[in-house]
Structures are given as C-alpha cells and as structure tokens.
Amino acid sequence: MSQIKKILILGGGFGGINVLELIQNKFKNNPNVQISLVSQDNYFLYTPMLPQVSSGLIHPNDITIPIRKLCKQAKFYHAAVSYVDMKQKLVTVTREFDGKVNALEYDYLVITLGSNTNFFDNENIEKYAFTIKTVEDALSINFNLINMLENAAQTSDVDFKKELMSFTVVGGGFAGVETMGEINQLVRDSVKNFYPNIGEENISMNLIASKEFILPELGPKLGKMAGEYLKNAGVNVLTNTKAIDAGEDFVKLDNGKIIPCMTLIWAAGIDVDPIVSELNCIHKKSGKLKVDKYLKVFEHDDVFALGDCALITNPLTGQAYPTTAQNSIHQSATVANNLFSVIMGKSKLKEYSFKSKGMMTTLGRKVAIAVLFGYPITGLLAWLIWRTYYLFRLPTIEKKYQVATSWTADLLFKRDLTFIGLIKSKYLTKVDIKSNTTSIKDFFKDK
Numbered sequence: 105m106s107q108i109k110k111i112l113i114l115g116g117g118f119g120g121i122n123v124l125e126l127i128q129n130k131f132k133n134n135p136n137v138q139i140s141l142v143s144q145d146n147y148f149l150y151t152p153m154l155p156q157v158s159s160g161l162i163h164p165n166d167i168t169i170p171i172r173k174l175c176k177q178a179k180f181y182h183a184a185v186s187y188v189d190m191k192q193k194l195v196t197v198t199r200e201f202d203g204k205v206n207a208l209e210y211d212y213l214v215i216t217l218g219s220n221t222n223f224f225d226n227e228n229i230e231k232y233a234f235t236i237k238t239v240e241d242a243l244s245i246n247f248n249l250i251n252m253l254e255n256a257a258q259t260s261d262v263d264f265k266k267e268l269m270s271f272t273v274v275g276g277g278f279a280g281v282e283t284m285g286e287i288n289q290l291v292r293d294s295v296k297n298f299y300p301n302i303g304e305e306n307i308s309m310n311l312i313a314s315k316e317f318i319l320p321e322l323g324p325k326l327g328k329m330a331g332e333y334l335k336n337a338g339v340n341v342l343t344n345t346k347a348i349d350a351g352e353d354f355v356k357l358d359n360g361k362i363i364p365c366m367t368l369i370w371a372a373g374i375d376v377d378p379i380v381s382e383l384n385c386i387h388k389k390s391g392k393l394k395v396d397k398y399l400k401v402f403e404h405d406d407v408f409a410l411g412d413c414a415l416i417t418n419p420l421t422g423q424a425y426p427t428t429a430q431n432s433i434h435q436s437a438t439v440a441n442n443l444f445s446v447i448m449g450k451s452k453l454k455e456y457s458f459k460s461k462g463m464m465t466t467l468g469r470k471v472a473i474a475v476l477f478g479y480p481i482t483g484l485l486a487w488l489i490w491r492t493y494y495l496f497r498l499p500t501i502e503k504k505y506q507v508a509t510s511w512t513a514d515l516l517f518k519r520d521l522t523f524i525g526l527i528k529s530k531y532l533t534k535v536d537i538k539s540n541t542t543s544i545k546d547f548f549k550d551k
Contacts, residue, residue, distance in 0.1 A: 109137050109447050112195060112210035113178075114185055116143030116171050117151075118429045119216035119411035121499075122436035123443075128176050130444045137447065139178035140208060142197050146171055146182045149239060152429060152494055153507070155279070155466075157242035159249075159286035160519045162510040164239045169499055181206065185217065185379050190404055212406050212443055215380065215393065216436075219412035219427070222375035232350045233274070233370035236283050248367055249287060250523045257299045262306070269307045270364045272355050274347045275371030276313025277321070278465050281330065283369060284311045285467045288339055290519060297518050309339045310363055312355075314346050314372070321426065321463055322473065326480055330465075330473050337468060347372070374427065380413040388415045397455040398442050399435060408443060410435035419457060434458045464490045469514075 111127060113120050124141055131137040150167035157164050172180050183197035186205060195208045221237055223230040234248065235241045249271075256268040271291065273284040288309045295302045311318065311334060317327035318334075318341065331341045342357070347368075349356035355365045381391035386402040388394055392415040394402045399416065401407040410416070411432045416425045425431045438456040445453055464474030464486060472486035481489065491511065498504045 107136070110209055110211045111137065111139045111214070111443065111447075112208055112212070113139070113141040113214040113216065114188075114195065115214075115216035115218055115411070115413075116141060116145060116148055117216060117218045117411060118432040119218075119436050119439075120214070121148045121171070121174060122433050123214050123216065123410075123440050124178060125174060126437060126440035127443060128178060130440065131447075132177070140181065140210075141171065141175065141178055142181045142183055142185055142195070142208070143171055144182075144184045144200070146180075148174065148499070150494075150498060150503075151237075154236055154239070154242045155282040155286045157239065158236065158245040158283060159290040160246050160521070161286065161290075161514055162507055164243060166503060166506040166510055167498075168239060169503060174499070181208070188213075188215075188379065188383055190384060190407065193406070210406075212447065213408070214439060214443070215383075215401070215407065215409040215413060216411045216432070217377045217380055217413050219374040220377055221370065222373035223370065224373060226349070229274075229347065229350045229355075229368075229370060232352060233368040236279055236369060236371050245283075245287070245367075245369060247523060249290060250521050252366060253291070253294055253299055253302070253521070254523065256302050256306070265302065266306045266308065267353055267364050268366050269302065270310075271308065271367045271369075272310040272312065272347075272363060272365040273369045273371060274312045274355070275373075276311065276315055276318035276343070277371065278319065278463075280311065280313070280369075280371035281318055281334075281467065282465055283371060284309065284334065284339060285337075285471075287369075288334075288337060289468050292338065293519065294521060298521060304338075307338065308364070310365070311339050311341045312345050312347055312357070313341070313343045316343055318343065319465060319473070322465075322475055326473050326475065326482070329482065330467060333467050333471060333473075374412060376413055390415065398453045399439050399456050400442070405446075408439045410439055416456065419455075420459075425458065428463075430460060430463075431458060464493070466490055 113123055147168040147170050153167045156162045181197050183199045186196040186198045188195050193210050196205050198205050221235045234245050252268045256265045259265050273280050295304050317324055318331050319327040334341050346358040347355050348358050350368055353366055354362050355368050356362050376391035385404055386394040393409040393413055395409050395414050399408050399410055401409050412427045418425055438454050442453045462476035464472055466472045470484050470487050472490045474481045474486040495504055
C-alpha cells in the first residue's frame with residue numbers, strides 16, 4: 105500500500121462491531137490503514153437479551169459495552185449519520201449534543217445501520233405503543249409495568265384494576281414472544297409475592313400474531329407447541345390476527361374486536377433507516393440495499409453492506425437471509441475478509457454463504473424451545489442451552505460475569521420493583537463551539 109487507506113464503518117450493532125474487531129486484527133499496528141466507526145449510541149447493545157431488561161431480570165449495563173472500549177486502533181464518532189455522498193466519498197455526521205456536523209472522508213465504506221420499527225403508517229399505534237428495540241425501550245416497558253402494578257394495588261374499582269392489568273404484545277416473532285414470556289412472568293410473580301390485593305384473576309395477557317402460529321421461523325410443530333405453553337402460562341395467544349388501531353386503553357383488531365389494553369407493546373415489523381433508503385444506489389422494493397455475493401453494494405466496489413439494511417439472498421434457497429444477529433455476525437466475517445483482500449490487492453474474494461445451525465427462544469423461567477442441527481429441543485434443556493449460548497456470545501468477560509450473576513440472583517431472590525421515573529437530559533442550542541465542524545446549511549450551500 106503506497107498511501108493511507110481510510111475505512112469508515114457506519115453503525116455500532118452486531119455487524120459494525122464485528123467488522124471493527126476483525127478488521128482491527130487484520131490490520132493490527134498498520135499505519136497505512138485508518139479505521140473509523142460512527143454510531144448514534146456510544147455503546148454496543150446485545151439485543152437478544154433486551155426482553156430480559158424489560159422484565160428487570162438483568163440490568164441494562166449487563167448487555168451494553170462502550171464502543172470506545174472496543175476501538176483498539178479505531179477512531180469513534182458518537183454521532184448520527186446525516187448524509188452519504190458516494191460520488192465524493194464523503195459522509196456527514198451530526199453530534200446530538202450541539203448539532204455540529206463533521207464531514208468524514210473514506211476510501212472504503214461499510215454500511216450496517218440496522219433498522220427502525222415499522223408501524224405500517226398507523227399513527228395511533230405509533231403514538232400509544234411501546235417498542236422493544238433499544239435500552240430505553242426496555243427500561244420504559246419495565247417502569248410502566250411497575251407503575252401499572254402500583255396503581256392497580258391502590259384502586260378498589262375492580263373494572264379499573266382489570267384495565268390496568270391488561271397487557272398486549274403485537275408480534276409473533278422472537279422479540280414479541282420473548283417479551284411476552286418475560287413480562288408475563290414478572291407481572292404474575294409480582295402479584296403473587298408483593299401485590300396480593302390485585303388478584304391474579306384480574307391479569308390479562310394477550311399476544312397477537314398475524315401468522316397461523318407464533319415463531320414461524322421454528323416451523324409449525326414447535327410454533328404451535330410454544331403457543332400452547334404460553335396459553336398454559338395464562339397468555340391469550342391470538343393467531344391469524346392483526347392490530348389495526350389503538351388508543352390509550354385499547355387495541356383494535358382486524359376482526360373488529362376491541363381488547364382493553366393499558367399497556368401495548370409493538371414488535372411486529374422493521375423498516376430500513378431513511379439514510380439507507382435515500383442512498384443513490386440500487387435498492388430493493390423494501391428500501392434495502394442490493395448487494396452482490398461478496399456483500400458489495402451494486403455499482404460501488406468500495407462500499408459493503410450487511411445486516412438489516414441489506415437484502416442478502418441465500419443462493420441455495422433463493423430466499424433472503426433472516427435479519428438476525430447470527431446472520432450479521434457471519435456476514436461481518438465475509439465483509440472483513442473481502443475488505444482486507446481488496447485493500448491488499450488480492451483478486452480472490454469470499455462469497456457469502458451461511459447455513460444456520462439452529463434457532464432458539466425463551467418462553468419463561470426454565471422453559472425454552474429450540475431447533476439445533478435440525479433437531480427440536482424443548483423445556484429445561486433448551487433453556488439451559490439458550491442461556492449457555494448467549495452467555496458465551498457476550499463480548500467481554502466482565503459482561504459474562506454480570507449476566508451470570510443476575511441470572512443466579514433471579515433463581516435465588518425475587519425481582520426488584522424499584523420505580524425510577526423520568527431522567528432529564530441537557531442539549532446545547534445556543535453555545536457556539538469553535539472547532540473544525542460546520543453546520544449542515546454551510547456544508548450543503550454549494551451542492
């Protein structure tokens with residue numbers, strides 16, 4: 105390499121962080137390669153365990169890792185991506201704190217910006233529903249559950265008590281099912297141990313799924329088995345059903361039925377980040393980026409894409425790979441290998457191909473369901489496998505210890521029901537900070 109090559113990674117999720125770690129290892133102590141990563145959060149979030157944060161089983165710090173801790177030789181920008189100019193090879197990023205903008209140059213770009221929650225243009229559902237994609241989402245759900253319990257314990261109006269104790273999760277995939285399993289356990293255990301005057305008979309748990317059975321990724325047999333378990337645990341599982349409207353205290357279904365619902369959690373769809381859908385390149389109808397078998401964006405040999413923002417087709421089935429953390433991790437290995445090969449002038453690139461070894465999900469305490477190497481596993485064994493696998497996949501020893509400690513404490517003690525409330529944030533709006541940054545208006549005035 106005769107000149108310095110600049111690698112810019114957009115996104116701090118599974119794809120971005122794994123590309124970062126792999127590419128740092130490949131170019132270890134190489135002064136001719138500069139690596140930068142941009143993320144709107146200053147931490148990497150281990151999303152498979154978010155439902156456990158929503159139920160208070162584990163602390164949010166247990167599954168969040170400061171990105172700077174992972175930047176061995178990379179520069180980190182805690183900012184939002186504002187604009188990507190593939191012709192000039194420039195990316196502008198905006199600091200949330202004061203709105204200042206940086207223009208970052210790159211020679212090679214890795215796009216792994218993830219996805220947003222898709223409400224399918226339903227404004228009422230977007231207004232009244234909780235979501236389950238971020239740490240803030242999980243904490244909001246947890247605080248709301250405790251708030252509902254406290255209010256229900258203080259009212260003598262039975263009808264109002266039932267309304268407060270009505271919870272609905274929309275979405276029959278992994279996120280929706282695991283969230284329902286966690287909150288159902290939290291609410292029922294809390295009523296039994298701390299709020300006996302509420303009465304378990306006043307609790308209403310509803311899981312709404314648009315498919316014939318929940319967890320379609322696991323197939324009909326295990327999906328229906330999971331549904332039966334949740335029903336036995338007190339959950340009303342409504343399949344072949346969609347939520348079409350919502351209010352402060354209800355959710356309306358496509359069959360005309362209205363369910364009383366004080367707490368609505370939406371886990372029914374994802375959408376491409378607007379920055380991705382607006383890129384000047386070839387997209388699929390969904391807005392996802394079209395990539396080739398090497399995970400390079402079509403017509404842009406210096407740009408790679410992976411994760412939720414890219415549509416990657418399985419050559420064996422012709423179907424798109426599911427948007428899971430497992431796939432993002434394996435895609436990142438292909439991107440890192442090909443990025444290294446391109447920069448080092450090697451002509452042979454690696455084609456992406458991946459066959460999942462299995463999928464699994466928890467349904468509650470000591471109960472899970474899984475398919476491993478094509479074999480179905482249920483009950484306590486599946487639960488132990490789930491916990492062992494995800495504990496092993498946590499990036500640092502420190503986080504492994506924290507999660508293991510939280511899990512052990514949950515088996516020995518009752519859940520913490522502390523209600524924290526709102527936290528105030530501060531933003532700069534008038535302070536003029538002199539730096540090399542510029543405003544969005546100034547940056548684009550000549551474009």
